[in-house]
Amino acid sequence: MSTRHLDSLFEPRSVAVFGASDRPGSVGATVWANLAGGGFDGPVWPVNPRRPTLGTHKVYARASQLPEAPELAVICTPPATVAPLVAELGARGTRAAIVMSATLDARQRRALQDAARPHLLRVLGPNCLGLLNPRLKLNASFAHVAAAPGSLAFVSQSGALVTAMLDWAAARGVGFSLFASIGDRLDVDFGDMIDYLASDPHTRAILLYVEAVESARKFMSAARAAARNKPVLIVKAGRTPAGQRAAASHTGALASSDLVFDAAIRRAGMLRVGTLQELFTAAEMLSHHRGPARAVGAGPHERLTVLTNGGGAGVLAADAVQAAELALAEPSAAVLAALTRVLPAGWSHANPVDIVGDAPVARYVAAIEALHTDASPGTLLFIHAPTAIVPSADVARAVVPLLQRSPLQPMTCWLGGDAVREARAASRAAGLPTYDTPEEAVRAFSMLQTYRRNQELLLQTPPAAPAEPLWHATQVHAPIEAALAEGREWLTEPEAKAVLAAVGVPVVATRAVAAEPEAAVAAAQALGFPVALKIIAAELQHKSDAGAVVLDLDDAASVRDAAGAMLRRVHERLPGLAVSGFSVQTMVRRPRALELIVGATLDPLFGPVILFGSGGTEVEVVADRAVALPPLNRPLARALVERTRVAQLLAGWRDVPPADVDAVCDVLVRVSQLLADEPRIVELDLNPLLADAHGVVALDARIRVDRQAPGGSARFAIRPYPADLSETVAWQDRWLTLRPIRPEDEVQHLEFLARLDPADIRMRVFYSRRSIEHSELARLTQIDYEREMAFLATAPKSDGSGEETLGVVRALCDPDNVEAEFGIVVRSDLKGARLGERLMRKLIDYLRARGTRRLVATVLTENRRMLDLAGRLGFDYEVEQTEPGTRRIVLAL
The missing domain is CATH 3.30.470.20 (ATP-grasp fold, B domain)
Known part of the structure; x- marks a missing residue:
């Protein structure tokens, strides 16, 4: 649906529990105990017609008796009562409900949807464990333990896994910004959750346990948008090929659903991990990662330097790096010289850098500073094993500040238990990724490299097809139409090759002839020897298995004999097979070619x-x-x-x-x-x-x-770059291109922003300052065209060195495509030339075509140009203003 009213679900001001009780073992009793005893600041109300009180709380018999409409309702009542209750709550003003009730049948599920929809009341569940917001001390769940506050959000499709994860996290001191079980996803689904958490300032990374998703494009749009802002990590159940559908082609047999899901995760810039342990290992690294997530090519970013006071620990790390098919950094001559000056003669003189077990604090500091001699990008893994020479806590106090300032991406590994507990805590408190073993640290490093590569893929937004097709449409469509007209679903091999040749795929010269040996001979003579001969039969896809392929035929006699023998062989092996002819093709001899x-x-x-x-x-x-x-x-x-x-x-x-x-x-x-x-x-x-x-x-x-x-x-699960929306128009005395924005427009867009007056910047929705961070600029140019659109007006530069941006209009649609909020800015020296109106009309036409219902914006009352333009375009003004000095304008589309 959308993120509408999800704040009422996750950050409510008041909560009512329907079915609250004190009956041991019941869901209502557990939920009420968690909520009432969790310390939530807002009012909490138990509702149960059979009890007057629960502890010190008055119990209300029904929803109509509550002092006011609860912002969030937690429903633990029988399935038949859920829909009527939601309808009553929605009419009264409740905006969100957690439905823990299970076993709703199809009719009851439809009734629940119908009851919630008119009021835009959001439903989590049914059949879910609930949610926890530790920052608000909100425990609206029947989990057996609470969650500690933190910056990780965990969303699970499995309620049982939620309880196991809570138990695991509590034992390790892992905290959460939000913890949610989404159950049967009747309304709120993964796309909605990702959308909400992407803009949640309290969430540093999003962790997901997924068994299935429903709407691929919605899921991908949400994931791609979120992954541009923060790490999104996912455990996807169902890696095995069990249940894979049968398919006639090799591709159908090989492209299992799990491989496809893996490809989707990669393309969305997320990171998939195999286990729950790896989920937290990756979160530890990515949520503390410094600098841009996207590497500029591979190489230096994928190299690791290991600094350790124990040779064995360094060897374990090196083995793990090799097993992960990654590389240890090769120290530069300057780094080796700097290390040699500060380390004992017996140091390793290589990476891993072994500073020897008797190292005092000063040697640790000197070694780290020596590694900073070369400022090349990379990652530094600091490994420390406790010794009797110096307490680990003293080492931590000296090296943690250095690692925080390191030009290298730092990781720490404090080997041991009680002896390194204080050092490990100091590293975590300083925001350094910290691991218990070298292997775990290297695994996290490996995941970081995978994440980098996935983030590179996130930048790519190719068009579905070139602006001008590379082929003639008739040559592609005609063979397909001929096959369908004959009732065939499979094209013959020559037909398939004709389609591929028409789109520019090199194919071997092939001719289709009747199922007669002499026809095959004539075709072979026309093509030139040697040739390959194949049977054409609509029901025969794997010809080699049926003996329907013969290669390296050098003359007419061999073709004639092969054709006759092939017909007899096929009819013996596959009686009744309808053979429609022979395929004769030039024999390609490229002995060193790969298949x-x-x-x-x-x-x-x-x-x-x-x-x-x-x-x-x-x-x-x-x-x-x-x-x-x-x-x-x-x-x-x-x-x-x-x-x-x-x-x-x-x-x-x-x-x-x-x-x-x-x-x-x-x-x-x-x-x-x-x-x-x-x-x-x-x-x-x-x-x-x-x-x-x-x-x-x-x-x-x-x-x-x-x-x-x-x-x-x-x-397509990812909407392609909409090249078809580009157009060239006459404007004043020049030609302009109006087109959707592209990721590669980043430099050009920055130049455009630099030419705006500060007053123009202040009055625009999307830009708050002339100087703009790369990450913010990337969000403006790397958009998901399924939910956002930005049209540029560009023109050739006067010096012929490329094009320049003259103006941009942008609209962001809510995920259910009801409302789009827009912003527009035109270069300051072009104001008054009606370029903004041209851009706005293009945007309005586009939104109408995609079915958006309203176009809205909040405009400063002093921005008379924008208000006048809105008037010419037919916008209305809303009476109620959200902020002083602003006007909200609305255009019904």
């Missing part, structure tokens, strides 16, 4: 997905593959390739030169564009796709289609 697979399929939740990996007849056995969500551009395609083992072979080995990876990436991008353009394609295989230093060529191809057109860019 790859590029495929696509429709995931039930996330829509079209693209697969890449090792190809050939053993593709399902080798199972070297990776999956990505379209749309793809070259960087995203390369990232997909690099997640496979075959990527190492593509880089070349021994005397085999590197393959043309750019050509491979181009195929992936073109397949992505094909999926966007042709929604009737539901499954696709290029296998094998040969790749070597000379390029790529597809030897075989399969495409399955569906006349219901369930695919296309409308089903």
